[in-house]
Amino acid sequence: QSVLTQPPSASGTPGQRVTMSCSGGSSNIGRNTVNWYQQLPGTAPKLLIYNDNQRPSGVPDRFSGSKSGTSASLAISGLQSEDEADYYCAAWDDSLSGRVLFGGGTKLTVL
Amino acid sequence: EVQLVESGGGMVQPGGSLRLSCAASGFGFGNYWMSWVRQAPGKGPEWVGNIKQDGSEKYYVESVKGRFTISRDNAKNLLYLQVNSLRADDTAVYYCTRGRTTAEHWGQGTLVIVSS
Numbered sequence: 077q078s079v080l081t082q083p084p085s086a087s088g089t090p091g092q093r094v095t096m097s098c099s100g101g102s103s104n105i106g107r108n109t110v111n112w113y114q115q116l117p118g119t120a121p122k123l124l125i126y127n128d129n130q131r132p133s134g135v136p137d138r139f140s141g142s143k144s145g146t147s148a149s150l151a152i153s154g155l156q157s158e159d160e161a162d163y164y165c166a167a168w169d170d171s172l173s174g175r176v177l178f179g180g181g182t183k184l185t186v187l
Numbered sequence: 188e189v190q191l192v193e194s195g196g197g198m199v200q201p202g203g204s205l206r207l208s209c210a211a212s213g214f215g216f217g218n219y220w221m222s223w224v225r226q227a228p229g230k231g232p233e234w235v236g237n238i239k240q241d242g243s244e245k246y247y248v249e250s251v252k253g254r255f256t257i258s259r260d261n262a263k264n265l266l267y268l269q270v271n272s273l274r275a276d277d278t279a280v281y282y283c284t285r286g287r288t289t290a291e292h293w294g295q296g297t298l299v300i301v302s303s
Contacts, residue, residue: 108288111289111290113232113290120282120293120294120295120296121226121232121282121290121293122293123289123290123291123292123293126289126291127289132291162231164231164232166232166234166290168288172249173246173249174246175234175246175248175249176222176224176234176288177234178231178232178233178234179231180230180231181231
């Protein structure tokens with residue numbers, strides 16, 4: 077069971093804006109930055125958002141991240157069919173001897 | 188272009204060992220922390236551990252401490268993961284990633300199956 081909690085599924089129609097959440101605690105999201113990864117079917121994950129809200133070069137500005145307290149969100153505007161994928165949040169966790177935690181993932185379906 | 192290519196996976200019996208390799212190219216390998224992340228079938232990724240640029244610091248997730256060892260050869264641009272005392276729950280695709288806590292780039296992964 078992941079310490080970072082994500083809803084298992086989300087959906088939207090082309091052109092819509094969808095958001096997905098990632099809930100953590102004081103030892104992870106509450107004090108460290110959040111990254112988001114996109115995993116298209118059959119491929120390796122890809123960094124989508126880093127440091128809560130920064131996009132690597134090449135990632136469209138349709139993707140945005142935010143954080144408040146111990147929760148983070150990923151928003152996708154102008155939804156496209158190719159956005160159908162699994163999305164994972166991740167953050168460093170200071171408990172125990174430290175580790176990177178991943179959420180369980182949200183499967184986004186474009187209807 | 189950053190490229191990370193893993194190899195060395197396969198099927199192994201419980202208690203067995205493997206050495207996974209990751210060949211890096213397209214960037215100054217010796218200038219970056221490197222990490223291993225694994226993903227069990229149908230599950231989310233799990234961070235395994237990381238190694239500092241010069242190999243002087245290494246960190247591991249609790250579940251692999253004492254069984255897995257990360258090392259690197261900066262002269263050859265290679266990252267390694269020695270996996271010993273393998274258990275069924277170690278079955279996963281193992282990815283090499285660039286970065287300390289942010290996986291900036293990922294390889295295509297190498298599959299490790301632990302089964303009798």
